[in-house]
Amino acid sequence: MKRQDLHAAWLPPAAFRSVGSRHTVVHGDGPLLDTVLAELREAAGRYGGTVRHGDGAEPVDLVLALSAVPAESGGTGDEGFVLARRDGVTTLLADAPAGLLHGLFHVVRLGEPAFTGERPAEHHRPALHRRIVDDWDNVDVHPVMGQVERGYAGGSIVWRDGALREDLSRVAGYARLLACCGINGLVVNNVNVHASEAHLLTDRLGEVAAVAGLLRPYGIRIHLSVNFASPVQLGGLPTADPLDERVREWWAHTTRGVYETIPDFGGYLVKADSEGQPGPFAYGRTHADGANMLADALAPFGGVVHWRAFVYNHRQDWRDRGTDRARAAYDHFVPLDGEFRDNAVLQVKHGPLDFQTREPVSPVITAMPRTRVAVELQATQEYTGQQRHVCYLAPMWRTVLGFRPWGEDRPDVAQVAAGGGLVGVSNVGDDPYWTGHPLAQANLYAFGRLAWDPTLDPAAILDEWIELTFRPDDTADPQTLRRTLHELMDGSWQTYEQYTAPLGVGFMVSPGSHYGPSVDGYEYSPWGTYHFADRDGIGVDRTRATGTGYTGQYPAPWSDIYESPDTCPDELLLFFHHVPYHHVLHSGRTVIQHIYDTHFEGARRTERMRELWRDLPAGLVDPALYARVSERLDEQVRSAHEWRDQINTYFLRKSGVPDAHGRRIY
Ligand code: BDP
Incomplete structure (x- = not known):
């Protein structure tokens, strides 16, 4: 494998071999069709196929046609496509150009099987209309x-x-990668909108337009994070009060300017009244007032405001056991259900706290039936090993998306999110492998694929990513390569969970950096993330009976399931309950023994991961990539042992309960 291929992530030239060796005809016109043609021509030039635009007599293997798909079969919508194969010809039909682009990438993913046998018509459509990646990029280097x-x-x-x-x-390469896995929106700047980033909305809009121009050929709309106080900061107004006419006019005027420059602009993203960002509270207004003002400015142009529900007091008094950060988003937003405009989307982090390794699903997702809700996931591995650890997140996301808040036979989270969208915080940078850890690419790929089809199996998504990225069949030992990557990645989220904070209690990370263990790092801080470990027990009592009442934010049956330690799932026990160390889990083990066992087991598993990689026969992957992964696995093993030793020692000292198996704890 050539080095440059690796940097193409999941779209190395060889991914197009099957398509590129065919005789293809494309019917239809328009900018996205130009992209389809360019992709096909590039591949054909490399692999000996031909590409024709429009009618002709020569025989063809692949037809891509923009044509109305009969309404009785449901049509294809803006982005869907129909794939079929008959009499030796593979056909892609779509009502709209974006459908053919997605269809082409689908055929690329299929490879040779797209060109063999017969294939009855398959209809593909994204389950979620809005599939957005949020970059947290700053224009300037932020000091912290x-x-x-x-x-x-x-x-x-x-x-x-x-x-x-x-x-x-x-950026152009990024657009292509994102489109390939199904993304159609990108927020180009950080949710924390510092001074220079704020100017992207006005005098630096040209920069946004330049990026938009690179995304457009791949069917991706650009969005911008904006600072709520922009009318003051940029407009010189004395106030940013959302009900003040001057403020409303400033936003209307500014937004008009945005659409004059970027006609297909997607909309705004706002983090308000959160972690120091300005917001409507300063003016005694609600978050619906704030969101609606922006929604009104965007509405004439078809734009959407994504308003984040991540609002909480980050300066709370840790001595006050009654203040529960997990409650905050629900308490702020649920009373506003029904007040948001139709083009305002409430963007909710999947869990009530902050992208921990294990959290319950945020109850906000369940409690706002009259509001468009988007679910936000985090591909950047802030709390899951920071792209030094292998942690394939698709199994976690699948758990979230498949959760049924109202019980079996009722909608799942993915169905709720269909009204607003799925948003993923990006994990890419200017690193040659895009994501630091080369295997972390799979998280971004999986995010896009789950946004398109939330029912996909994480292992099947990983298969796709492996086939596209590593082309195992081009290597001497395809099965070993496939097996090794699956063994390393399939269970890596669970492994990470084993050696870090136990049973859903969360945090225990180094303050600030959020990397590595610090059991009490946040315990006596104002951030609201506590574990309450003492000599007798651990966990946060969030019950209605004796705790913060958070369990009451869930609908039945989960409000009751979570309320009792007898029914609460083990993996979330300490999120919901403060229990003694000798409390017996459903697994039959005590909490303290579970902590010891999982930490020994998790650290051991990282050793096994390193061995698997060491045993990979030379030549199956590029040497530079091999070395990068090796170096990261060394760090993962070191870090996992550090976690194991600090967590186990801490709890041995707190509880005084020895390990039942007599293993060494420091
Ligand atoms: C937290 C991050 C912080 C982000 C914040 C957010 O630590 O850097 O600004 O989330 O999502 O997880 O706004």
């Missing part, structure tokens, strides 16, 4: 957060040293 907030893959591919990069070829 760096160029990309919570970025673990180098600098921004868009900005450098406070200015738009001259060479934006990585």
Whole structure:
């Protein structure tokens, strides 16, 4: 495998071999069709096929046609397509150009099987209309957060040293990768909108337009994070009160300017009244007032405001056991259900706290039937090993998306999110492998695929990613390569969970960096993330009976299931309950023994992961990639042992209960 191929992530040239060796005809016109043609021509040039635009007499293997798919079969919508194969010809039909682009990538994913046998018509349509990636890129290097907030893959591919990069070829490559897995929106800047980033909305809009121009050929709309106080900061107004006419006019006027420059602009993303960002509370207004003002400014142009529900007090008094950060989003937003405009989407983190390794599903997702809700996931591995650890997140996301808040036979989270969308915080940077850890690419790929089809099996998504990225069949030992990658990645989320904070209790990470263990790092801080471990027990009592009442934010049956330690799932026990160390889990083990066992087991599993990689026969993957993964696995093993030893020692000292198996704890 050539080095440059690796940098193409899941779209190395060889991914197009099957398509590129065919005789293809394309019917239809338009900018996205130009992209389809360019992709096909590039592949044909490499692999000996031909590409024709429009009618002709020569025989063909592949037809892509923009044509109305009969309404009785449901049509294809804006982005769907129909794939069929008969009499030796594979056909892709779509009502709209984006459908053919997605169809082409589907055929690329299928490879040879797209061109063998017969295939009855298959209808493909995205389950979610809005499938958006949020970059947390800063224009300037932030003194604490760096160029990309919570970025673990180098600098921004868009900005450098406070200015738009001259060479934006990585952005074009990014658009292609995102389109291939189904993404159709990108928020180009950080949710924390610092001073220079705020100007992207006005005098630096040209930079946004330049990026939009690179996304457009791949059917991706650009969105912008905006600062709620922009009318003051940029407009010179004395207030940003959302009900003040001058403020409303400023936003209307500014938004008009945005659409004059970027006619297909997607909309705004706002983090307000959260972690120091300004918001409507300063003016005694609600978040619906704030969101609706922006929604009204965007509505004439078909734009949407994504308003984040991540609102909580980050300066709380840790001595006050009654204040529960997990409650905050629900308490702020649920009373506003029904007040948001139709083009306002409430963007809710999947869990009530903050992207921990294990959290219950946020109850906000269940409680706002009259509001469009988007679910936000985090591909950047802030709390899941920071792209130094292998942690394939699709199994976690699948668990979230498949959760049925109202019980069996009722809608799942993915169905609720269909009204608003699925959003993923990006994990890419200017690193040659895009994501620092080369295997972390799979998380971004999986995010896009789950946004398109939330029912996909994480292992099947991983198969796709492996086939596209590593082309196992081009290697001497395809099965070993496939098996090794699956063994490393399939269960890696569970492994990570084993050696870090136990049973859903969360955090226990180093404050600030969020990397590595610090059991009490946040325990006496104002951030609201506590575990309450003492000599007798651990966990947060969030019950209605004796705790913060958080369980009451869930509908039945989960409000009751979570309320009792007898029915609460083990993996979330300490999220919901404060229990003694000798409390017996459903697994039959005590909490303290579970902590010891899982930490020994998790650390041991990382050793096994390293061995598997060491045993991989030479030549199956590029040597530079091999070395990068090896170096990261060394760090994962080191870090997992550090976690194991600190967690086990801490709880041995707190509880005084020895390990039943007599293993060494320090
Ligand atoms: C937290 C991150 C912080 C983000 C915040 C957010 O630590 O850097 O700004 O989430 O989502 O997880 O707004």
